[in-house]
Amino acid sequence: MNVKYFNKDGHLNDQGIALYVDALRKNRVEQLPDEVVDHIENCLLCHQKAIDLYAIMEASGYSEADRHPSLEPQPARRIALRPYWLPAAVAAAVLLVLSVIFLTQKDLAPAAGPVIAQEDSPQNPRPPANPPASDSSQQEQPPAPKELVPPRKTTPSPQAPQLIAANFAVNDELESMVGEVYRDEGFEALSPAVGEDFAPGQPINFAWKEKTSERLYLYILNNQEKEMHKVILISNRFQLDLPLDPGLYYWKLESEEDLLYIGKFNIRPADAK
């Protein structure tokens, strides 16, 4: 039994109930540990508590945009499993080493911005683009090794273009599905056009034709398949006003049962326009 989620009486503890509720809210019940699902199916009390908490959390309107710590796979692990990512990974590693050599040769002083920490990895998730001024989570970041830390500069650091470029790398899994309509009939994506460019902060209009008027789920994913936004819709249009960092994004439209469509768009840096 996974002690993280069970108390001494063999019932789900608060963390176990919360995990089940997170899975319900993210439609990821299949990612739950088997013992949690088995317990819920056999324990009326725990199941009742879980559905109560689900209803409360939904009613509160509070939702988390971050990747779930247990239910959503680490993007870096999935990349490692794909052989066709190897050339890109090798190139990134070479660039990283060259950057380090460049920086150490310049005998640069330590500075506040741990740019190396922005490389995506399970140990060092990328910090938000615009962190709050007194974000305590930053204090909990392990300090970057001094020789890897770039100087405090007013001009962009040498790594910045590479990092932005990484945000535009295509996601092979999603890419193979872009533009396909997965419904037999009656569905047509209208906007944005596949690969359309937008400026940061520019509203993006999503629209499609759909014969039925069922409830649909629109997901905005970055190129690492991280969910940036989710909205439940009963209309066939939606305007996204979310400020997104420059990069390649995918949008996915699903009904309760089916995947309907996957499209993509780019947020181009202001100076690229």
Next chain:
Amino acid sequence: MLHTDPAALLAHFQPIVEATVARFIARGFFTPADKMDVVQTINTQMLERKLAKIKTHFNGSVYLSTYFGKVVYNSCLEIIRQQQRRPQTYGDELLRHHSESALNAYEALAIRDELLRYQAILRGLSRRRFKSELCLRLFARILLQRNHMAPPINTLPKEQAAVLIDTFCQPYEQLKDKEVYRKIIVLFNHHENRNGDSDSLRKWVTILVDRIIDLLNGDPPVAAYRRDSLKVLLQYYYEKEKEDL
């Protein structure tokens, strides 16, 4: 914030505290006049000891907001036990006799709570959801559309598909359970590549319905569903499903 500024975390999660208390008011455990007192009691408990406990026990494997929500839910249950509050249990009368415009805010909240709890049950069905939800619609004699029987109806022989559409896409309240399951078993056998009988399906649906009734009636009890009154909730839910709950 949990480690550096617990008071700010409490302020950040205040919508969760208020939604939890409002839910217990809607279910009749507290009166609307109690709301600020209960919210204040929970906030005080949080600041005095529970946030410190969260800091110790939270292992980062779930969203902090959900874990926090569970702690607030527990706090409400503790207050209810201490004050020996008794809920108002709803049957189907709230759904049946009130038009939406006649509902007060807490009655509307109680109905939404009911619909969301049913939604949670459906989501938990995961891979069994298609079969379960179709059977629940049939149990409540809800008019079907072809897509409710898809995808298996798309590959069913045309004559068999036509029988299902002719039967269930127009009113069929008069059909007996036995007849309903005798017709729909064809679809499930085709979908699951097996040869089940309609009587087993009927028993399976009975167990499913009883489980849903037990779940919705709750502990502490918040509803008094029976099989007939569950049908009213299902009809209401599927009538509202096109809206964002």
